[in-house]
Amino acid sequence: MTKITTLIHCKDTSGIIASVTSFIHKNHGNIVYIDQHVDRQNGIFFMRSESEFSGDNFELVKFKSEFKSSIAQIYKMKWHMHSDDYRPKMAIFVSKYDHCLYDILGRYNSGELKVDIPFILSNHPDLKPIADAFKIPFHHIAYTKEISEAAQKKQLELLEEHQIDFIVLARYMQIVPNTLIERYQNKIINIHHSFLPAFVGAKPYHSAYKRGVKIIGATSHYVTEELDAGPIIEQDVTRVTHAHSIEDMVAKGRDLEKIVLARGIKLHVDRKTMVYNNKTIIFS
C-alpha cells in the first residue's frame, strides 16, 4: 500500500473538492484525511489530503501525470504529492547553545522524528562532542561577523552534495545569507526566542524583562530576507513574574524553544504546512 499526501492551492471556485476526491476515487485511492481552507480575503483555496492506494499496480509517476493534465490544469493548481515512504533530509545549523540540538537528536534517536540527518553545521566548534555522541557528521565552517563568500560556497556545496530537503536553525546565531534563503524558500526553519512580533531581533529576553511582560514566548518560522518576519509555523508561551531575572527567563525560555522548534519541524516533515502571503496554513 502506498500513502500519498497531496497539497494543493489555487483560485477558489465551486467544485474543486468534488473534482479532486472523484479523481482519487476513480484511481482506486481511498481518502483517509481531507482538510481545506479558503482565504476569503484573497479568494484562494487550499487543500491537504492523504490517500491510500493498495495493490501493486499503483504507479505514482503515472498518477501524477494524469492529475497534472486533468484536474490540475483545469483549476490552474499549484500542487505537490509526497509518498510517505520518503524520509526528508534535514541539515541542522547550530552555534553554541546546545538545548535545541539535544532535544532534536533525542527525538531523532528515539524514532520520533522521521528524517535523515546527513550533517550538523556550525560556525563554532563547541558542539562537536554532541554530534559525535549521536554519531552524526559535524562540519565547522568558521566565520566572524559575516559569513564570507568562501564559507557560503562551502555551505551550499555541503547542502547540495547531501541533497538536503530542509534546514533547521537550532539557535544558530548568525544571519543566513540571502543566496541560501532564496535557494531554500520556505525550507529553512528558525526558532526565535520571543512571542513574535513582540521583541523582534536580538536579546528578546532582555526586552521582555525591561517591559515587564507577564508572559514570554517562542516562535518557529520560515526564514525570509526580512529578519524575524517570516511565516509563523508555531508559537507557545509561558508565564513569568516580576521575580524572574533575565537569566530565569532565559532558562524558562529554553524549554519553550525546544518544544516550539520540535513542533515546527514535525509539522514541516508531515507536510502539514503551506505558505501564502507570508502566512502559514497549518493543517491538523
Next chain:
Amino acid sequence: MTKITTLIHCKDTSGIIASVTSFIHKNHGNIVYIDQHVDRQNGIFFMRSESEFSGDNFELVKFKSEFKSSIAQIYKMKWHMHSDDYRPKMAIFVSKYDHCLYDILGRYNSGELKVDIPFILSNHPDLKPIADAFKIPFHHIAYTKEISEAAQKKQLELLEEHQIDFIVLARYMQIVPNTLIERYQNKIINIHHSFLPAFVGAKPYHSAYKRGVKIIGATSHYVTEELDAGPIIEQDVTRVTHAHSIEDMVAKGRDLEKIVLARGIKLHVDRKTMVYNNKTIIFS
C-alpha cells in the same frame, strides 16, 4: 443564498467523500467547509460539511429527499441537515449559582449566542431578578431532594410547549430525571466543576484540595443516565497552589466554568458536535 450544514456518519468505506461532494456539486452547491474523521477502532466514518446554495430555485426539502434516496441509502448513513437560518431554542436550568447564568445571558444579549431563550427554569426562586433584568420568563418549579412526578410533568410540558431544542444546566444542582435524559439525548449540556473523570460527583473542589492537585478544571458534557459520565464536549484547566483554600478554588473555578460551558453551548449551536460510543467528535 442558503447555507446548509450536513452531519453524516456511517460505516467507513472507500468513496464516501467523493460521492457526497459530487452530489452537492451536481445540485449547484458550493462546499465552503469540509471535515471528516474516521474512527479506525470501530470502522466508522464521520463528516461535517457546510455548503452554500445560491439562487431562488434551491429547495431544502427536495434536496434532502434526493440525498436520502441516493447517497444516504447507498452508504446506510445517519445524517442531519440544518439550515443556518434557524435559531435553536435553548432552555436554561439553574439553581442558586448565578455566574454561569450571567455569562450566558451577557453573550445572548450581545448577539454572540445565536439562540432563542424561551425560558429559564429553576428549583429555587433566587435568580428570578436576573431573568427579569434580561427580560426572559422565569419558571420556578419547587422540589426538595427529588423531583416529584408532578414537577417532572410540568417541566416536560414547558419544554414541549416551547419546542425546546436543547437544555443547558447552568450549575443546576439537581439530578435530571431519566425521562428527560431519554427525551433529550445528547441535547442536555451540563457543566461539571472538575477535570473529569477526576473528582466525579459532588464537591470536586473539596476533593481537589484534599488531593493537593496543582491544576483544577471544568468539563462541559452531554448528560447521560450515569452521573458525570456523559460524552465530554469541552474541558479547560487553571493552575492552583498549596496556598489556595477551597474557597479560592471555588472562585477560580467560576471563571473556568463560565468559559467551558459557553464553549460547549457554542459548539452545540454551531452543529460542531457528534456523539458516538459515549465520546464526542468536535469539528473545527
Next chain:
Amino acid sequence: MTKITTLIHCKDTSGIIASVTSFIHKNHGNIVYIDQHVDRQNGIFFMRSESEFSGDNFELVKFKSEFKSSIAQIYKMKWHMHSDDYRPKMAIFVSKYDHCLYDILGRYNSGELKVDIPFILSNHPDLKPIADAFKIPFHHIAYTKEISEAAQKKQLELLEEHQIDFIVLARYMQIVPNTLIERYQNKIINIHHSFLPAFVGAKPYHSAYKRGVKIIGATSHYVTEELDAGPIIEQDVTRVTHAHSIEDMVAKGRDLEKIVLARGIKLHVDRKTMVYNNKTIIFS
C-alpha cells in the same frame, strides 16, 4: 479583629524584614502573610504583608504614626497601610462594547468584586440599559474625536464628588486626557486587546491576522501618558489558527479581555500590585 495590608518599598539593605516583622509582633499583630521582592538591578526592596490585630485596643492611626516615626524613617520607606474593612470606590468608563461591562457587573453583583461602583461613565449612550438593569447610575458625557475641556471638567467633578479611588476602562474607546492620568497615577486600569507590546495601538486583531500569529492575547495595565506603554498588571493568551477570520479573533478575544481585566481589577483591589520603573510587582 482588624486586618491590615502593608505595602512597602525602599532602598534594599540588611535587616528590613526583621525590623518590620518585629515591629508588628511587638504591637501584638500576627503576620498571616508576607512576601517580598528585591529588584537587584536597582537595589530596591519591596514588601507586602497582611497582619491581624485582635482586641478592641488596636488603633490604626496610632499604629501608623509609630510605624512612620520609627521603621519607616530609618529605612526611608514609601509605604501604605490599608484596612480590609474599606471597600474601594471604582468608576467604570465604557463606550459601546458591552462584554467587559457585563462581566464586571456580574462579578460585582455576586459579591466576588469587593468594591463600590458609584457610577458608570460613557461617551456614548448605548450601554445605559445595562447600567439600569444593574441599578448603577450612568453618566453620558458626549464628545466626538477629542474630549473637550468642559467634558474633562465634568468628568473630574464626578470623580471627586464620589471620591473615586480608581477607574476601570472597560473597552473605553477614547484617549484619556493627561490631567486625569496625572491625577489618578497607577489608578486607571485599561484592558488592551493584544499581547502587549505586540500590536500596540488600535485594531490589534487586524494586525494579528495580517501577521499570521498562532496565539492572540490581552493585557491589563495601568494607564500612563504614553499609549499602551504603562505597567502591565496581567496578560493571558489563547490559540488561533489560519482558519480564524478577524471576526473570529474578535470573538475569541472577548473572553480573554473579560478575564484579564477582571484579574487586573482584583489584584488592584486586593492591594497586590506595586509599580516601580514602569513595571509592576504582583504579589501572590
Next chain:
Amino acid sequence: MTKITTLIHCKDTSGIIASVTSFIHKNHGNIVYIDQHVDRQNGIFFMRSESEFSGDNFELVKFKSEFKSSIAQIYKMKWHMHSDDYRPKMAIFVSKYDHCLYDILGRYNSGELKVDIPFILSNHPDLKPIADAFKIPFHHIAYTKEISEAAQKKQLELLEEHQIDFIVLARYMQIVPNTLIERYQNKIINIHHSFLPAFVGAKPYHSAYKRGVKIIGATSHYVTEELDAGPIIEQDVTRVTHAHSIEDMVAKGRDLEKIVLARGIKLHVDRKTMVYNNKTIIFS
C-alpha cells in the same frame, strides 16, 4: 559568602517570622528571600528562607547549633538548613523509554541541573548506550515481574555506596519495593503519565482515549506505598482531540512527561518542596 536555605515547619502561632528573621539578622545574615504558608485547617506554619552570610567568620555548624537551642526549641520546629555549595547526588532509574532520560541528561550536561549523577540503574540493558554517550555509569539489575531480594539488596548497596540523596524514576516501569520507599521518604520522584488522580495505574493514555477527554496530563510526585497516590509536586496538561489515536496521545504525552519531571526535579534540588499530610507546599 555562604548562602543558606532554611525550611521550617511547626505549629502556627504568633511571632515566628519575627523571631526567625531577627535571629538571622543578629547573626549578620541578609535575608534575600522569604516565603511562608499557613495550613489553616491543621494550624501548621511553613517557611522557606534564603539568607546570605558574608565574611570568613560564618560557621554553619555553630549557626545551626544556636538555632536549634533557641528558636527551634521554643517553637518545636522541624527544620533543615542547606548550604548552596552542596550538589545533591541523584540516581536515575530507567527501563526502556528513553525520552525522559535524554531530557534529564541534556539538562545535566548543559549545567542547568545542579546535581551529581553517580549512576543510572535499570532493569533492562537497552538504554546503556545513552548512559555511555553521556559518560555516566550504568548498572543493569535484571528482574522479571518482581524485584528479588538479592536485586533489592544490590540496589540499596549501590545507593548507599554513592551516598545518593534522591532518586528519579524516569519512566521506570517497575514497582519500587517498600524498603526503598521507607528509606528514601519524599526522596523518590516519579513521573506518572496522566493528570492524577484521573487514570491512576497503568495505561493511562488508553483510559484517556476511551473516556474521550479533551486534555491529557502528566504528574510528578513523591513515591509512597500507595500506588500513584503520593504528594504531587508538579502537573501540566496539553489538549487532545477525537482525532488523536492512543499512539498520538503517547507521542504528545512524551513532551509533557519530560517537562513535568524536569520541573519536579528542579523544585526538589532547589529545596522548594515541603511535604505535609501527603500534600506538597511548593515555594516560589
